[in-house]
Amino acid sequence: MASSAAASAWRRSLRGALLRGSPWRGPAPALAGARQASRTVSAVAVPIKVPPPPRKGRLLTGAMIGLAIAGGAYVSTTDEATFCGWLFKSTELVNPLFALLDAEFAHRLAVSAAAHGFVPREKRPDPPVLGIEVWGRNFTNPIGLAAGFDKNAEAVEGLLGLGFGFVEVGSVTPQPQEGNPKPRIFRLKEHGAVVNRCGFNSEGIVVVAKRLGAQHGKRKMEETSSSSDVKQGGKAGPGILGVNLGKNKTSEDAGADYVQGVHSLSQYADYLVINVSSPNTPGLRALQGRKQLKELVKKVQDARDEMQWAEDGPPPLLVKIAPDLSKQDLEDIAAVALASKLDGLIISNTTISRPPPADAHPLAQEAGGLSGKPLFDLSTQVLRDMYIRTGGKVTLIGCGGVTSGEDAYKKIRSGATLVQLYTALAYGGPALIPRIKAELAECLERDGFKSVQEAVGADFKPLKA
Numbered sequence: 001m002a003s004s005a006a007a008s009a010w011r012r013s014l015r016g017a018l019l020r021g022s023p024w025r026g027p028a029p030a031l032a033g034a035r036q037a038s039r040t041v042s043a044v045a046v047p048i049k050v051p052p053p054p055r056k057g058r059l060l061t062g063a064m065i066g067l068a069i070a071g072g073a074y075v076s077t078t079d080e081a082t083f084c085g086w087l088f089k090s091t092e093l094v095n096p097l098f099a100l101l102d103a104e105f106a107h108r109l110a111v112s113a114a115a116h117g118f119v120p121r122e123k124r125p126d127p128p129v130l131g132i133e134v135w136g137r138n139f140t141n142p143i144g145l146a147a148g149f150d151k152n153a154e155a156v157e158g159l160l161g162l163g164f165g166f167v168e169v170g171s172v173t174p175q176p177q178e179g180n181p182k183p184r185i186f187r188l189k190e191h192g193a194v195v196n197r198c199g200f201n202s203e204g205i206v207v208v209a210k211r212l213g214a215q216h217g218k219r220k221m222e223e224t225s226s227s228s229d230v231k232q233g234g235k236a237g238p239g240i241l242g243v244n245l246g247k248n249k250t251s252e253d254a255g256a257d258y259v260q261g262v263h264s265l266s267q268y269a270d271y272l273v274i275n276v277s278s279p280n281t282p283g284l285r286a287l288q289g290r291k292q293l294k295e296l297v298k299k300v301q302d303a304r305d306e307m308q309w310a311e312d313g314p315p316p317l318l319v320k321i322a323p324d325l326s327k328q329d330l331e332d333i334a335a336v337a338l339a340s341k342l343d344g345l346i347i348s349n350t351t352i353s354r355p356p357p358a359d360a361h362p363l364a365q366e367a368g369g370l371s372g373k374p375l376f377d378l379s380t381q382v383l384r385d386m387y388i389r390t391g392g393k394v395t396l397i398g399c400g401g402v403t404s405g406e407d408a409y410k411k412i413r414s415g416a417t418l419v420q421l422y423t424a425l426a427y428g429g430p431a432l433i434p435r436i437k438a439e440l441a442e443c444l445e446r447d448g449f450k451s452v453q454e455a456v457g458a459d460f461k462p463l464k465a
């Protein structure tokens with residue numbers, strides 16, 4: 001504990017020196033104290049001849065000092081925004097190393113890095129054209145992180161700090177469960193795709209509620225102790241937090257599972273998602289049928305509405321659907337969404353199909369859901385279809401295969417108010433986020449849109465005179 005506190009004070013001191021150009025005060029008191037103590041001891045003890053560090057060590061130390069001086073010189077001649085851009089760009093150097101690791105191990109490492117603040121923090125404001133109000137909440141940009149990356153809400157602050165407009169945690173199941181045996185995540189690198197059959201590995205609602213509760217408390221304290229505008233954004237900070245609910249593999253009452261999720265987690269969520277579309281939990285996708293979905297939505301809405309809510313009201317409720325549905329299924333879901341006054345649909349989860357050219361990849365034969373680039377066309381087609389069927393009356397989140405600002409723009413023009421991604425982040429790393437936002441802003445401005453809202457469903461609107 002003491003050494004980790006000392007190490008973090010040391011990091012803070014160095015970071016402060018680099019960012020503000022203030023003098024670096026050297027090691028933290030605990031470390032400095034330890035050194036002082038060792039000097040005092042050696043003053044009375046027989047002097048020990050310390051051998052010079054080996055040549056390699058000297059070279060490495062020299063290189064690090066050189067880098068620190070160069071970094072310091074660079075920071076002192078540049079502003080915070082440029083430095084921030086440089087930090088994001090520099091993650092591109094580390095990314096290829098992640099690609100060498102086992103996919104799930106690399107993912108664990110990435111979540112851990114984000115949880116411990118070892119990822120860049122976006123300090124530059126989002127372009128105003130990207131701002132959008134949805135469900136009475138202000139999103140500074142419409143690009144979100146999809147469910148499955150931070151299944152247990154370990155790294156919400158770090159992930160929002162990367163510059164996402166919103167982050168969705170989960171899927172969270174009521175009881176903890178291991179998920180399917182490993183390996184269960186496979187990279188189809190040549191296609192920018194992934195096949196996964198995680199099967200809702202989850203630490204369960206109790207652990208996740210504890211984490212979100214701690215964060216919620218911290219945010220409340222910041223709100224009361226600050227006169228600034230921290231009230232902007234959602235319950236988890238300046239960004240918006242979605243909580244995605246799942247069901248346990250062995251549970252026979254799916255409705256009861258989702259209701260448990262609502263009771264434990266909805267007070268921390270800016271929006272809630274019923275996930276009925278993972279291909280890796282037996283029987284789950286049958287809940288997308290008209291009768292089952294109608295009953296499930298009613299049960300969950302009732303559970304949410306019976307709880308006590310402050311003036312900002314209960315969190316909106318969304319359903320996440322699969323891209324592998326028949327026209328009849330889509331018609332049924334649209335009818336339920338409209339009749340139940342659902343707040344939104346997320347379109348889509350991974351696909352059990354193997355769209356070409358990814359079908360030819362040897363790992364395409366692995367069981368599970370496919371995500372990433374090859375999913376883009378299929379999920380966008382379902383999004384377009386659903387936008388038409390719901391007459392633009394239900395908020396849609398477009399998800400599946402987004403790798404660029406142009407892709408996000410296509411989803412928006414196809415009817416999405418917000419956009420999510422996952423697989424592209426696994427391949428592109430943090431540098432992807434500012435790039436996508438800048439490209440999206442460019443697309444909007446290029447085509448004369450003054451806001452994201454103006455561009456939603458633009459493909460279906462008559463051209464402006």
Ligand SMILES: Cc1cc2nc3c(=O)[nH]c(=O)nc-3n(C[C@H](O)[C@H](O)[C@H](O)COP(=O)(O)O)c2cc1C
Nearest residue numbers: 146147148170171196349371372400401421422423
């Ligand atoms: C490894 C992995 C785990 C996922 N886990 C979940 C999950 O727990 N719940 C969920 O709703 N979606 C989950 N997804 C689906 C994503 O949220 C997203 O819908 C899908 O990957 C398509 O987006 P993408 O092409 O940008 O990755 C997972 C995806 C991947 C790749």
